[in-house]
Each structure stands twice: as C-alpha cells, then as structure tokens.
Amino acid sequence: MTDTVPDTDRPGGAPPPDTPLPRRKLVFAVVGLALLMFSLDGTSVAIAITTISGDLGADLAWTGWVITGAAVGQILALPLGGWLSDRFGGRRMFLAGVALFTLTSGLSALSPSIGALIACRLVQGLAGGIMLPAANGVVAHQFGHDRDRALALFTSVFPIGAILGPLVGGLVLTTWSWHGIFLVNVPLGVVLLAFGLALVDDPPHRGAGRVDVVGIGLLVLTLLATMLTITRLGSSGSGTGSGVLLTALAAVVAVLAGVAFVLHSRRRPDPVVPVRLLAGRGLGIMNITNVVFGAVVIGFSATLPLYAQVRYEMAAFVAGALLTGRAIGTIAASGASVALLRRAGFRPLLLVGLGATAAGLVVTAVPPPFGDPATWLFLGSTVLGLGGGLAAPAANNAAMHLVPDQVAAVSGLRTMFRQMGGIAAVSVMTAVITASGDPGRAGGITFAVLAGLMVVAGVFVARVPNQRGRW
Incomplete structure (x- = not known):
C-alpha cells in the first residue's frame, strides 16, 4: 500500500x-x-x-x-x-x-x-x-x-x-x-x-526525444504479418496450394520481423515497446493470459449465435439474444470485482474469474441435461460473463501495478493482446465450424478447447505475486 x-x-x-x-x-x-x-x-x-x-x-x-x-x-x-x-x-x-x-x-x-x-x-x-x-x-x-x-x-x-x-x-x-x-x-x-x-490535465511525460522509426516499422510489420497469418488460417481458400504458400510466407515474415523487433528493442535504450513490458516481472504471464482471455471473450461473443443456430436450430434473434446474459453478467461482476480488489488483491479474483469463465464454456459445449437449449446456453453465457467481469478488472490491475509509471503503454499492449487473441479465435473457430461435417459438435469442441486454455492460463497466473491495497 x-x-x-x-x-x-x-x-x-x-x-x-x-x-x-x-x-x-x-x-x-x-x-x-x-x-x-x-x-x-x-x-x-x-x-x-x-x-x-x-x-x-x-x-x-x-x-x-x-x-x-x-x-x-x-x-x-x-x-x-x-x-x-x-x-x-x-x-x-x-x-x-x-x-x-x-x-x-x-x-x-x-x-x-x-x-x-x-x-x-x-x-x-x-x-x-x-x-x-x-x-x-x-x-x-x-x-x-x-x-x-x-x-x-x-x-x-x-x-x-x-x-x-x-x-x-x-x-x-x-x-x-x-x-x-x-x-x-x-x-x-x-x-x-x-x-x-x-x-483534462496532462499526466507527467518524458518529452518527445528521438523517434524509434526502425522499431515502429518492425512492430507494424510484425502485427500485419501476424494478422494476415491468423486470418488466412480461417480463410476458406487457405487449403489450396497458393493459399498454403501465402499463409506460410506470412507466418515466416511475422516470426522474422518479431525476432528482429525484440533484438532491436534490446539494443536501443529507448525503444517504442521496451522488452520488459513484454516479458519482465510477471508481465509475460499476464500478456499470454490476455491473449487467451481475448480469445475466449471475443471468440465466444462472435461464434455463440452461429453455434446456437447450427447445433440447436435456433432462430437468429434468439441466438443473438443469448449474448445478453454475458453482458449483464460482466457488468454485475465488474462492480463486485472493483469493490473487492483492494481487500482480496487481484490474484484471487483473477483465478476465480478465469475458473468461472471456463465453467461457462463447458456448460455451452455440452448438450443440456435439462430444460430447453436456449435456457441452457443463456446460463452458460451468464456464467461466462460473471467470470469475465471478475477477471477483467483484476487482470487490468495485475499488469499495471507492476509498472505504475507506464500505465498507458501497458494498457495499450493489454488491449492489443486481447484483440489479437480474439481475431485468432474467431478465424479458427469459424473455419472449424463451417468446414466440419457436424458443425454443432465441432462448435462444442472448440468451446471445450477454449475452456482448457483458460484453465492452463489460471495455472500460470497463480505464480504472479498478489497485490493488495493501493498500488
């Protein structure tokens, strides 16, 4: 404190x-x-x-x-x-x-x-x-x-x-x-x-200094090549000869540009993104967790209506309305998370939230043991929303309290990792569901896989030191 x-x-x-x-x-x-x-x-x-x-x-x-x-x-x-x-x-x-x-x-x-x-x-x-x-x-x-x-x-x-x-x-x-x-x-x-x-008053800042032109160029190239690789993996034309070649080429460019960016950032005293924000002091674990968290939340929101329609033949309006449960759960749990943050610290809230999110995915993945499918999926959506509402404020603070003097930089990276995880999940999940001979069952398997990834992320998060009180 x-x-x-x-x-x-x-x-x-x-x-x-x-x-x-x-x-x-x-x-x-x-x-x-x-x-x-x-x-x-x-x-x-x-x-x-x-x-x-x-x-x-x-x-x-x-x-x-x-x-x-x-x-x-x-x-x-x-x-x-x-x-x-x-x-x-x-x-x-x-x-x-x-x-x-x-x-x-x-x-x-x-x-x-x-x-x-x-x-x-x-x-x-x-x-x-x-x-x-x-x-x-x-x-x-x-x-x-x-x-x-x-x-x-x-x-x-x-x-x-x-x-x-x-x-x-x-x-x-x-x-x-x-x-x-x-x-x-x-x-x-x-x-x-x-x-x-x-x-609005201006927060303290360093001043303009020299612009890291090389670092910005390498970062943009890495992100563009990574997004192209991800979207190609989910593209219907990626299985052709030219499609495979383009996807492989984009992946190679992404890896080479990423390695060059890290090496450049290590050498430069004032890089556009310091390496310590990517991997230092528990930030590496939180960055990976944010990729998984973005994949779950964004992937779930984008594919749940499609899943409900192909597996349970629900009307489009009913399938879309299922997401209301996630939104309501997130808003309700966010308030509780904010109130408990200083007393419990971020780690217990994050672990409980990740566990609840995984439980919501499991509920969504399995056929309903009772009631109609719409009620069962709405329950899964709400449980996932409650878990996300508990986890998101805690995850935000988990990264930022480690480097309180660089809140803007950390928040930008956090959102970027979540968005990239979401793009990857949407591309891959949509491709799997539409290409499968049994799209409903394939959708259930993808939700179960996401639940497993969330559990693995929780195991790593347990290693990050807790922080109670103010930071």
Missing part, C-alpha cells in the same frame, strides 16, 4: 504527490463517454453491413472490411498509443484521438464508395488505438492512489456499449439511414473535445 506524508509536513501544506485531483470525477465522465462512443460505434456498425453493401453496390466480403478495417487500425495503433502518450503527453494524445475519430466518423458518413468507407474506418481504428491507452494514463493521473478502482471501472464501459450498440444501430437504421450511425458521433465528439480541453 502506498504511504502518504501528512499535508502539514509538506511546504505550504501541499498535498502528497499521489493525491487524487479535484476534477477527477468530471474527467472520468469525459473519458468514459469517449470510450463508450468508441464501443457503441464498433457494435452498431455491424447491424448496417447488409444495408451498406446494397447502398454502395459492394459485395458482402468487401463490406465486411468496414468492421475488419477498424479492428486492424486499432491493433496497429494500440502499442504505439502508450509510446506516443509517454512522449507527447496523455492529454494531447487523448484529444487527438477523439478529434481524429470524430472527423473520420463524419467522413465515413459521406463516403461515396466502399473503398473510401474502409479507408475511413481504418483511420477510425487508428484513432481509437491512440485514444484508449492515453485515456488510461489520464485517469491514472487524475485519481492518484485511487487509480486502481477508477481503471477497473473501465471494464464495464465496453459491455455497456455491447448491449446498447445493436439497439442504437437498429434504431438509427430504422428511423434514418446507415449514414446516421456515423453522424451521431460528430456532435458527441465535438462536445467531448470541448470538455476535454477545459478539464
């Missing part, structure tokens, strides 16, 4: 340096609303894919890149967002991310072709990837020794967006058009910019 010196022992009665700042709740509201805007955008756009395809005269394969492009941009920017915040200031990067996201939302609404829309969405993803790590750094600075609880509360923002996004997207699409899904971000973004300029 952080010790504080009484105000009377400081010159002029100045508060301790880790004291929460007066406007922290207003700043949290601004930053939280920005995160909610980003979350809503990601889930509401999915509702309009078929409408966008018809209106712009594009096939669904290309239109799907309206979602994929934003995800790619976000993953590329996330590890750079923390570095940029550390060099140029969290306030500046947060406001730049909001401004760029707002601008590209307006341009997306005005896009005359699918190519222009995909380009705008790629930049939107970049803006979000810059904004998210900076937002964590801003909140950590504002809340001082209470930053653990404030950062843990961020966990509930994205599930709220996951619930509201399809509803907002459907409402706008019904009463207006797909253009409106992007346009609603513009006035909200302008308001956030105005309040951000007035309220």
Whole structure:
C-alpha cells in the first residue's frame, strides 16, 4: 500500500504527490463517454453491413472490411498509443484521438464508395488505438492512489456499449439511414473535445526525444504479418496450394520481423515497446493470459449465435439474444470485482474469474441435461460473463501495478493482446465450424478447447505475486 506524508509536513501544506485531483470525477465522465462512443460505434456498425453493401453496390466480403478495417487500425495503433502518450503527453494524445475519430466518423458518413468507407474506418481504428491507452494514463493521473478502482471501472464501459450498440444501430437504421450511425458521433465528439480541453490535465511525460522509426516499422510489420497469418488460417481458400504458400510466407515474415523487433528493442535504450513490458516481472504471464482471455471473450461473443443456430436450430434473434446474459453478467461482476480488489488483491479474483469463465464454456459445449437449449446456453453465457467481469478488472490491475509509471503503454499492449487473441479465435473457430461435417459438435469442441486454455492460463497466473491495497 502506498504511504502518504501528512499535508502539514509538506511546504505550504501541499498535498502528497499521489493525491487524487479535484476534477477527477468530471474527467472520468469525459473519458468514459469517449470510450463508450468508441464501443457503441464498433457494435452498431455491424447491424448496417447488409444495408451498406446494397447502398454502395459492394459485395458482402468487401463490406465486411468496414468492421475488419477498424479492428486492424486499432491493433496497429494500440502499442504505439502508450509510446506516443509517454512522449507527447496523455492529454494531447487523448484529444487527438477523439478529434481524429470524430472527423473520420463524419467522413465515413459521406463516403461515396466502399473503398473510401474502409479507408475511413481504418483511420477510425487508428484513432481509437491512440485514444484508449492515453485515456488510461489520464485517469491514472487524475485519481492518484485511487487509480486502481477508477481503471477497473473501465471494464464495464465496453459491455455497456455491447448491449446498447445493436439497439442504437437498429434504431438509427430504422428511423434514418446507415449514414446516421456515423453522424451521431460528430456532435458527441465535438462536445467531448470541448470538455476535454477545459478539464483534462496532462499526466507527467518524458518529452518527445528521438523517434524509434526502425522499431515502429518492425512492430507494424510484425502485427500485419501476424494478422494476415491468423486470418488466412480461417480463410476458406487457405487449403489450396497458393493459399498454403501465402499463409506460410506470412507466418515466416511475422516470426522474422518479431525476432528482429525484440533484438532491436534490446539494443536501443529507448525503444517504442521496451522488452520488459513484454516479458519482465510477471508481465509475460499476464500478456499470454490476455491473449487467451481475448480469445475466449471475443471468440465466444462472435461464434455463440452461429453455434446456437447450427447445433440447436435456433432462430437468429434468439441466438443473438443469448449474448445478453454475458453482458449483464460482466457488468454485475465488474462492480463486485472493483469493490473487492483492494481487500482480496487481484490474484484471487483473477483465478476465480478465469475458473468461472471456463465453467461457462463447458456448460455451452455440452448438450443440456435439462430444460430447453436456449435456457441452457443463456446460463452458460451468464456464467461466462460473471467470470469475465471478475477477471477483467483484476487482470487490468495485475499488469499495471507492476509498472505504475507506464500505465498507458501497458494498457495499450493489454488491449492489443486481447484483440489479437480474439481475431485468432474467431478465424479458427469459424473455419472449424463451417468446414466440419457436424458443425454443432465441432462448435462444442472448440468451446471445450477454449475452456482448457483458460484453465492452463489460471495455472500460470497463480505464480504472479498478489497485490493488495493501493498500488
């Protein structure tokens, strides 16, 4: 626990340096609303894919890149967002991310072709990837020794967006058009910019320094080649001769670029991503855990409706509604996790959460021993949500308390690893289900495999030293 010196022992009665700042709740509201805007955008756009395809005269394969492009941009920017915040200031990067996201939302609404829309969405993803790590750094600075609880509360923002996004997207699409899904971000973004300029203080940062151009290039090449390999593994054309060659070539490039990046980072005194953030002091275990956690949560959300339809022949609406259980469970358990974090420490909550998440996957994987399949799958979804709600705030703090002076960088890497795990899970699980002669049974096996990976991650997490109280 952080010790504080009484105000009377400081010159002029100045508060301790880790004291929460007066406007922290207003700043949290601004930053939280920005995160909610980003979350809503990601889930509401999915509702309009078929409408966008018809209106712009594009096939669904290309239109799907309206979602994929934003995800790619976000993953590329996330590890750079923390570095940029550390060099140029969290306030500046947060406001730049909001401004760029707002601008590209307006341009997306005005896009005359699918190519222009995909380009705008790629930049939107970049803006979000810059904004998210900076937002964590801003909140950590504002809340001082209470930053653990404030950062843990961020966990509930994205599930709220996951619930509201399809509803907002459907409402706008019904009463207006797909253009409106992007346009609603513009006035909200302008308001956030105005309040951000007035309220947000700049966290301490190092200054610009020399730009690690080589490190950035190697990092981007590693991420692009890795994502291409993952998506090719889940592609229907990857089994052909040319498909296998392309997948193998992408994998080789990813490995070589990754090794070169690590070697470069070890030699350079001030790299874009220090090696110690990837593997040092328990961070390596947490990074691997975040890959598995992202694979479970994102993979489950993306494939549960498909699984329910192919195994139990459920209607699309009922299959999609099953995810409500996960969202509600996550929001409810996140509050309990935040309340217990200081008393129990992150490790017990993380272990219980990972165990509950694995249990939810097992329930989903096996046929219902009683009741109808919809009730049984809703139960599995809710248990998984409860586990995720307990684990996510604890996992956030587990990594960040190890390097409290680099909150933005660690939060960017954490989200990047979760997103990459999610992309891998969605690609592989979808390919397995669609290629199997018994897709329902194949889906159940994939959920069981994810449960096993979660248990293995829990074994390694048990080795990370616990942290109670403030950090």
